[in-house]
Amino acid sequence: MIDIIEYPTADAEIYLDLLPLETAQQLAVNAGQFKTDSVLHINSTAYGGGVAEILHSLVPLSNALGIKTQRAVITPKNPRFFDVTKRIHNMLQGAEGELSDEELDIYFECLDGIADDVRENGLSADVWFFHDPQLLPLGRLLDRGIAGTKLWVVHIDLTSPNRWLMDRLMPLTEAYDLMVCSLDDYAPAGAPCDAGIFIAPPAIDPFAPKNREMPRHKAADIARALGIDVSRPLVTQVSRFDVWKDPWGVIDAYRQAKKSHPGLQLALLGLSQANDDPEGEQVLRSVSEHADSDPDIHLYFSPYNLPATNDEIVNALQTHSQVLVQKSTREGFGLTVSEGMWKGKPLIGGNVGGIRLQIVDGESGYLVDNARQAGERIAELLVDEELRAEIGRNARDRVRRKFLMPRLLNDYLRAAQLARSAAR
Numbered sequence: 001m002i003d004i005i006e007y008p009t010a011d012a013e014i015y016l017d018l019l020p021l022e023t024a025q026q027l028a029v030n031a032g033q034f035k036t037d038s039v040l041h042i043n044s045t046a047y048g049g050g051v052a053e054i055l056h057s058l059v060p061l062s063n064a065l066g067i068k069t070q071r072a073v074i075t076p077k078n079p080r081f082f083d084v085t086k087r088i089h090n091m092l093q094g095a096e097g098e099l100s101d102e103e104l105d106i107y108f109e110c111l112d113g114i115a116d117d118v119r120e121n122g123l124s125a126d127v128w129f130f131h132d133p134q135l136l137p138l139g140r141l142l143d144r145g146i147a148g149t150k151l152w153v154v155h156i157d158l159t160s161p162n163r164w165l166m167d168r169l170m171p172l173t174e175a176y177d178l179m180v181c182s183l184d185d186y187a188p189a190g191a192p193c194d195a196g197i198f199i200a201p202p203a204i205d206p207f208a209p210k211n212r213e214m215p216r217h218k219a220a221d222i223a224r225a226l227g228i229d230v231s232r233p234l235v236t237q238v239s240r241f242d243v244w245k246d247p248w249g250v251i252d253a254y255r256q257a258k259k260s261h262p263g264l265q266l267a268l269l270g271l272s273q274a275n276d277d278p279e280g281e282q283v284l285r286s287v288s289e290h291a292d293s294d295p296d297i298h299l300y301f302s303p304y305n306l307p308a309t310n311d312e313i314v315n316a317l318q319t320h321s322q323v324l325v326q327k328s329t330r331e332g333f334g335l336t337v338s339e340g341m342w343k344g345k346p347l348i349g350g351n352v353g354g355i356r357l358q359i360v361d362g363e364s365g366y367l368v369d370n371a372r373q374a375g376e377r378i379a380e381l382l383v384d385e386e387l388r389a390e391i392g393r394n395a396r397d398r399v400r401r402k403f404l405m406p407r408l409l410n411d412y413l414r415a416a417q418l419a420r421s422a423a424r
């Protein structure tokens with residue numbers, strides 16, 4: 001099945017006002033080139049995870065700038081599809097092993113079914129964006145069935161991928177006019193796309209409910225309702241319960257900082273939403289054991305019976321915390337990093353992947369190689385309010401200049417222009 005998601009149009013002006021004049025003008029000119037075109041973004045899940053988050057904002061903004069833009073989400077017939085694509089995701093980030101013939105069959109058969117759905121529903125566009133490995137084979141499967149320029153966008157850290165899998169997946173990029181990666185370092189050698197690879201780091205929506213300014217008292221109310229003692233310091237990591245997000249390391253860092261700050265509390269917010277991530281519960285169980293019933297460690301997983309919406313809770317915990325952490329050991333690009341920095345908070349990130357581009361170490365946050373370093377940074381920041389404020393200001397300014405949604409939309413438009421000229 002494939003469903004189109006409907007959105008109300010956004011107000012483009014408020015976004016453009018945040019940009020330097022020259023950037024806003026560039027965006028308007030580029031958007032003008034697509035006035036008579038239709039654009040379609042397809043991805044694998046309506047909610048949860050970074051890609052869903054981006055499209056949810058990018059599609060309305062694109063429409064507001066006069067480009068007829070739609071978003072479609074697939075529902076594969078076999079629910080095991082997402083177990084397979086999660087393995088593919090992990091292997092592309094470096095996990096070892098091979099897929100079984102059965103797993104490969106599930107992957108290709110489900111996407112074959114989706115290709116039929118696309119044709120039967122008569123979906124059409126002048127420019128198609130297919131997001132992530134979940135959709136990769138669709139380009140080839142649809143090759144003769146659809147017209148238009150086709151781009152494959154991959155949001156994953158591809159610095160040391162599983163070679164066995166890369167040998168099987170990379171030939172599929174041949175069906176695309178262009179491939180879009182989050183970072184230079186991720187561009188795989190020898191991908192056979194016609195026009196090559198375009199780099200477009202992901203971005204956040206400053207006006208989305210999870211990022212717009214939240215009054216401090218409201219943030220504190222929500223934190224209190226979540227069981228946090230608002231009179232004591234709080235460190236938070238917002239992330240799916242996922243091996244690569246290293247929630248165990250966050251707990252170790254918190255324990256290290258707690259030695260000098262006995263009142264410290266930790267929140268790990270990973271509300272389960274993405275139906276393409278079946279491993280979460282397993283990771284949660286192991287993290288729970290590691291937390292060892294410490295009453296100051298708060299784990300949030302269930303999306304039910306919450307005192308506020310998911311977005312309000314993300315916003316509240318980021319706004320209320322003194323220090324934020326994203327201790328990933330692999331990260332294509334951490335949206336949560338930009339979201340936290342946009343709140344004007346010091347964020348300590350794992351020294352990996354996209355986080356290294358997002359944070360300038362010691363200026364707009366800190367990069368760490370292990371839990372001990374993270375713990376030391378947390379402790380240092382907790383005693384120095386001025387340092388927290390300064391790093392937080394720099395962090396917000398960096399996001400404003402580099403990582404907001406209009407810049408990403410502009411990148412996608414430039415990528416589409418390039419792909420189109422390559423296709424001619």
Ligand code: UDP
Binds near residue numbers: 238272339
């Ligand atoms: N997120 C959320 N609620 C949660 C945990 C995460 O809304 O409880 C969001 C988070 O705010 C971010 C996205 O999920 O927008 C995660 O994107 P990121 O790039 O950080 O990681 P991914 O999940 O794509 O690996």
